[in-house]
């Protein structure tokens with residue numbers, strides 16, 4: 001038996017022992033989980049038996065509340081124990097299959113012997129030998145595995161830096177308790193394992209990368225100092241992967257103080273959400289909150305306006321001809337996404353401190369109860385030293401007081417009596433119950449007619465006044481939309497607006513009059529509204545992640561920043577994949593955090609695509625030289641020229657069939673727009689089974705999809721077909737990024753079709769980097 005074979009045998013024996021211990025622990029825990037569950041069920045069932053309810057007087061009520069609280073605490077403590085034990089049990093299940101993926105031997109300075117550290121997705125402590133048989137990949141000592149090759153090494157322990165010597169670094173592939181392969185690696189995390197991982201076909205969801213995290217990615221994952229961590233990385237360099245492992249790391253590192261719902265990830269689209277949804281659960285963690293910016297602002301705008309989807313905005317820009325209306329819209333988008341416009345809004349709001357606030361009169365049954373003018377006078381009678389939101393709070397209190405007076409006066413009106421007479425039984429019962437619960441009278445006094453009439457009148461008027469009170473409390477008496485329109489007009493006096501500003505405003509107003517809001521108006525409108533009403537910031541969220549950050553305008557980022565005042569920020573992006581038009585870029589983001597600690601990490605190595613695909617796609621960019629390919633072989637991209645669009649269909653169907661025959665499981669026909677995707681789907685008809693993705697709401701799954709580029713953002717496919725890269729389709733320099741984004745979705749195969757002349761973007765690529773075919 002060779003030394004290596006002997007070594008392998010020893011390692012397998014260790015795996016066997018560890019699994020045995022894990023199994024024993026799992027069984028013990030299983031019993032515990034079961035008994036705690038039974039206990040919880042019984043506490044829930046008997047909850048009210050164990051609480052003494054007595055509401056006879058105030059003291060008794062306080063006693064009752066205390067007793068309920070105590071019982072609820074017992075329950076929630078048991079539930080917490082159950083959750084922890086259950087999660088631990090789930091983790092042990094995973095460790096039983098695949099206990100660890102790495103080993104390092106570390107000799108701490110001053111010590112003789114090396115400590116063997118085995119790394120897995122969670123720790124496992126053996127009480128018998130009093131040692132960790134598996135270390136969590138996120139433990140401080142585990143960072144040695146990712147950061148160092150054999151030789152001097154150090155890691156940051158909670159209170160000090162530990163230095164020493166890394167004597168061995170070993171990787172394992174263990175499946176169902178059996179070591180399938182084992183490598184000792186000298187340099188970085190072995191290329192061999194990465195080759196294996198990246199060579200596989202895509203599954204239906206993104207996987208965790210803990211076993212093969214690269215050193216530069218580890219810097220992102222474990223960064224704890226920066227308030228803003230900006231990651232600029234090329235397509236496929238693992239930005240999203242690193243971000244998700246970072247969430248897992250933060251949850252581990254701050255496990256006493258941080259929960260998954262205090263982390264929020266803004267992702268590019270819904271499909272992406274479903275694509276990444278499994279990474280954290282795979283690591284035994286709960287998912288963070290996930291949303292898209294659109295979802296977030298849609299919620300803030302509410303039902304008042306139908307908000308345009310950013311992808312509809314983009315579709316318009318890509319499909320509308322370059323006519324006058326297009327140019328007006330484009331200029332409007334550029335200006336409204338800039339920080340200059342944000343400043344203009346600030347100045348306008350400053351002005352409103354002294355004049356110009358517009359209010360709505362409070363009306364009731366067609367009568368003006370409190371006139372807008374009166375509200376305005378009250379508002380401006382308050383000191384301008386007070387902020388607008390504070391003054392509005394005072395106005396709200398004043399309005400409520402006034403409404404209460406008016407409500408009383410209303411009791412005398414004729415309509416009240418009429419309504420009482422026509423009160424149906426159901427309403428009457430409701431009224432009666434309410435009075436009983438308010439203890440406003442007892443059964444004895446019920447026959448007191450006058451008293452009943454009076455209470456009924458109060459009840460009826462209250463029902464009618466309720467919406468008014470609600471409107472006042474929700475500040476609906478401020479006419480934000482009118483002031484936003486004023487703001488647009490006023491902006492013209494500031495001098496830096498685009499030349500065609502009046503037409504831009506006209507477009508915006510026409511939409512707003514139809515109760516719609518263009519995507520470019522949404523952020524300025526909300527920012528303005530929040531400045532007036534007071535920012536409804538979320539102070540609970542501690543970490544915000546923004547993926548595909550290059551697609552956010554500086555204004556949007558500045559706005560999100562104000563929504564989460566206590567958060568630390570991780571922004572990930574790639575300037576070469578910017579598809580939304582706006583001023584500023586990724587580097588401008590740093591200027592939004594002037595006083596904060598910040599760090600920028602750049603990733604140049606692309607892991608997603610094979611070397612030939614990366615070599616090809618990097619030449620689509622004017623400045624792509626810095627992009628490096630991970631050394632994974634594959635075939636060169638194929639560029640197929642066909643004469644006409646009609647000829648495309650047959651050729652593409654054949655190509656997809658060939659991909660399927662090669663075993664590729666996720667295949668995408670990527671079109672420039674939804675319009676093109678629909679046409680492609682129509683042409684392909686029933687010649688192939690496919691899914692047309694034209695809406696935001698689709699989820700990621702295996703098979704063939706026909707998809708517009710912008711909905712494929714952030715995700716990947718085994719094989720990609722570019723539907724039509726003709727000069728006619730891609731003729732604007734602004735679309736280069738879109739084209740690059742589409743091509744970089746490919747992991748193993750890329751075929752680009754073009755009907756007629758190819759786009760100029762492809763003409764800069766060296767001939768030897770691709771195959772050509774003419775049909």
Ligand SMILES: Nc1ncnc2c1ncn2[C@@H]1O[C@H](COP(=O)(O)OP(=O)(O)OP(=O)(O)O)[C@@H](O)[C@H]1O
Nearest residue numbers: 209212213214235236237238239240241607608714
């Ligand atoms: N260290 C790694 N080990 C294994 N796989 C990796 C590693 N880093 C990245 N990958 C894989 O590379 C692919 C691309 O990663 P990811 O989607 O995170 O890149 P990205 O930078 O967000 O890409 P894009 O900007 O193009 O959306 C994924 O399949 C991911 O699993």
